[in-house]
Amino acid sequence: MQSLPSHEGAPPNQPLLHIFLLGHMRVLSSTGLSLLPTGTKTKALLAILALSNRRPVARTRLAELLWSTRAPEQARASLRQEIHRLMEVLHPLGPEVLDVQRHTLAIRSGLTEIDMEYVLHTTPQTVMTLPDPLPPLLEDLSAVDPGFAVWLEQERNRLLDYKTAQLEALLASAPPPAIIMAAAQRLLRLNPLNEEAWRTRILTALHNGEEGTALQSAESCLRTFQDTLATTPGQETMRLIADLRAAHHHARQGAPFTTLADQPPPPSSASAGMYEASSSLTLSATAFLACTPTAGAGDGMALAMQFRNELGLDMAMHGVLDVSVQNEQFAAGPSQSLPARRQWDFLIGITVTGSTATSLTCIVQALDTRLNDTIVWGHRLTITATNLRALANRFASVLIISLFTTEARRLANRPIAALSPLGLGLRAFSLxxxxxxxxxxxxxxLLDEASRRAPENQFLFFVRAHTMLLRMSEEWRTPVAEYLRPMVTMLQQNLAVFPNNMATRYLLVVGLFYTRQPEEARFLLAQMHAALPSDSHTSMLALQDGLSALCRGDATLAARIYADFFGLDADVPLVNAPDQEFILACFLANQHEDALRHARGILASSPDRSAILVPALASANALGHQSLALDYRQRLHRLQTPLSVQGIEGHYAHLPQSMRHKLCHALHLREH
Structure with missing residues (x-):
């Protein structure tokens, strides 16, 4: 190998290595000498490390990304060879720029320069200094491995999302019109369907007195959506275009053209109302029943009508949506049958596909009326008199969360300054x-601003309590009971004002268990069971039943309850499903293989969930899986999770002492 010039005389903070990942990959020393590896896998290995934000990457993770189709032992052996090749290529810089440990690899800070880091550190004030368009990330690394291909797609999307977010934030800061137009144009190059950018172009052109440019932009917007999606833009954009056309028509008739042109340039807070599709503080939905010609009649249809009514009632009792029920039975889908369907944001269609004297099969769908009745969620159900109430209870929660997430995605491209209190709450909920x-x-x-503008909104109240409960699962430095006590007080006050709010009752029962008030929690839980007398193991109450069993010390019962609940393939319940309690219950019930199997499924998509990693580590230790246990322990260390007796006692104080002791023992924690 060619020897490199000495760098001993270089300034102490001058980078020794420059890594370029945009476009074709390049690796240069401080003297300009190319150190790009020749092997595809070696390049890919360096690229993964360079895009890991200087954090250590587990060797197991590297092996999965580069040799996803090989057995773990073969993959690790191949990884060792590639690490050796990479160190040879970077010799003698290797030890100074690479941190090679027994179980992890990382690029050291300070002596390397990576072009992607500059891009990912741009701000709304500097994003316009980036080249437009940016060269594709790792353009020449394609056929490496299926696992690497998935990872690379995720990294490219991350880059796209970051640049989009900075450009949108730039628009929200109300810069000069010339910069607004340039930023909007860049947004449209990133995503031609970004409605916020189209509206910005139209309104800025009007503000500049360029009516022709505004009309051209409007026609280009309509043509883009028609060619790409065979549909029109959303309601807000269409209203703006309609207003523009109307103003243009009046101007041609001799009236002054002032309807839109006199508005200030977007999207400052003063013009936020122009961006908001609706001033409503809630979303609206209606449930209806439709039948296929072969669906049948009789008792089965009576079940269908009862399910429609119960589903609508349960959704309404959550207190976070405006919900109605269509009593009429329709013979076709909503596009053909339901009159005035545009007055609701969403339609909840229950289409009966078959029925007998004792059961019916149906398809439940949620449709967005503002997207030409696009189906945004769906599920097939078999309903009997026994499970009807429990399924209505469960799917009411599923649908509510699905509608929230759908609406949050619809508003994802909108600057914060242009959001209503509902939009701010949806953005907070999505995050x-x-x-x-x-x-x-x-x-x-987001929640503080939304609550300031709509202090009595029940949806915002739900999002705040829901967020605190989610944060609790990853909170280790403050005892959970202490952390959640303000939330419990807030929920109790809200329940006194809105005693029928089902969402508040769900959250309060969970909060009471975690704050070591089990008697009060079980009293409320019994009230809810009394209103749901049949087949409750498939309803949302199963989550509270599982937690109740854990707090009582019955881990076997808790594991069975959670297994039954998660076995029904309807995801996204009202409160983010306590999968961490499921894993914990499996460990405490000595079902260690089950705990690890479920944990792997969750960690595959959410690798930094400390609440999952802790019981998973305990199960790995119990089974003697040393390499897996080491991987989990290193992740927890990277997350700065305090694995100590004090930390476990504070986080799991709601469990009996024997359970906490068992967990500490499996984690190899000892009293000091």
Missing amino acids: SLQNNPAHSQTIDQ
Whole structure:
């Protein structure tokens, strides 16, 4: 190998290595010498490390990404060879730029420069300094491995999302019109269906007195949506275009053209109302029943009508949606049958596909009326008189969360300054589901502003309590009981004002258990069971039943309750499903293989869930899986989770002492 010039005389903070990942991958020393590896896998290995934010990457993770189709032993052996090749290529810089440990690899800070880091550190004030368009990320690394291909797609999406977010934040800061137009144009190059960018172009052109440009932008927007999706833009954009056309028509008739042109340039807070599709503080939905020609009649149809009514009632009792029920039975889908369907945001269609004297089969769908009745959620059900109430209870929660997440996605491209209190709450709710501590401050700011503008809104109240409960599962430095006590007080006050609010009751029961008030929790839980007398193991109450069993010390019963609940393939319940309690119950019931199997499924998509990693580590230790246990322990260390007796006692204080002792013993924790 060619020897490199000495760098001993270089300034202490000058990078020794420059890694370029945009476009074709390049690796240069400080003297300009190419150190790009020749092997595809070696390049990919360096690329993964360079895009890991200087954090250590587990060797197991590297092996999964680069040799996903090989057995673990073969993959680890191949990884060792590639690490050796990479160190050879970077010799003699290797030890200074790579941190090679027994179980992890990382790129050291300070002596390397990576072009992607500059991009990911841009702000709304500097994003316009980036090249437009940016070269594709790792353009020449394609046929590496299926696992690497999935990872690379995720990284490219991360880059796209980051640049989009900075451009949208730039628009929200109300810069000069020339910058607004340039930023909007960049947004449209990133995503031609970004409605916020189209509206910005139209309104800015009007503000500049360029009526022709505004009309051209409106026609281009309509044509883009028609060519791409065979539909029109959303309601807000269409209303703006309609207003523009009407103003243009009046101007041609001799009236002054002032309807839109006199508005200030978007999207400052002063013009936020122009961006909001609706000033409503809630979403609206209606439930209806439809039948296929072969669906049958009789008792089965009576079940269908009862299920429609119970589903609508349960959704309404959550207190976070405006819900109605269509008493008429329709013979076709909503596009053909339901009159005035545009007056609701969502339609909940129950289509009966077959029925007998004792059961019916149906398809439950949620349709967005603002997207030409696009189906945004659906599920097939078999309903009997026994399970009807429990299924209505469960799917009411499923549908509510599905509608919230759908609406949050619809508003995802909108600047914060243009959001109504409902939009702010939806943005906060969407961020809270990501379980990322880095979003905590943003979520709090969103909710504070929304609550200031709509202090009595029940949806915002739900989002705040829901967020606190989610954060609790990842909170280790403050005892859980102490952390949740303000939430419990807030829920109790709300329940006194809204005693029939089902969402408040769900959250309060959970909060009472965690704050070591089991008698009060079981009293409320018994009241809810009295209103839901049959087949409750499939309803949302199963979650509270499982937690109650854990707090009582019956881990076997808790594990069985959770297994039954999660066995029904309807996800996204009202309160983020306590999968961490399921894993914990499996461990405490000595079902260690089950605990690890369920934990792997969750950690595959959410690798930094400390609440999952702790019981998973305990199960791995109990089974003697040393390499897996080491991986979990290193992840917890990276997350700065305090694995100590004090930390476990504070986090699991709601469990009996014998359970906490068993967990500490499996985690190899000892009293000091």
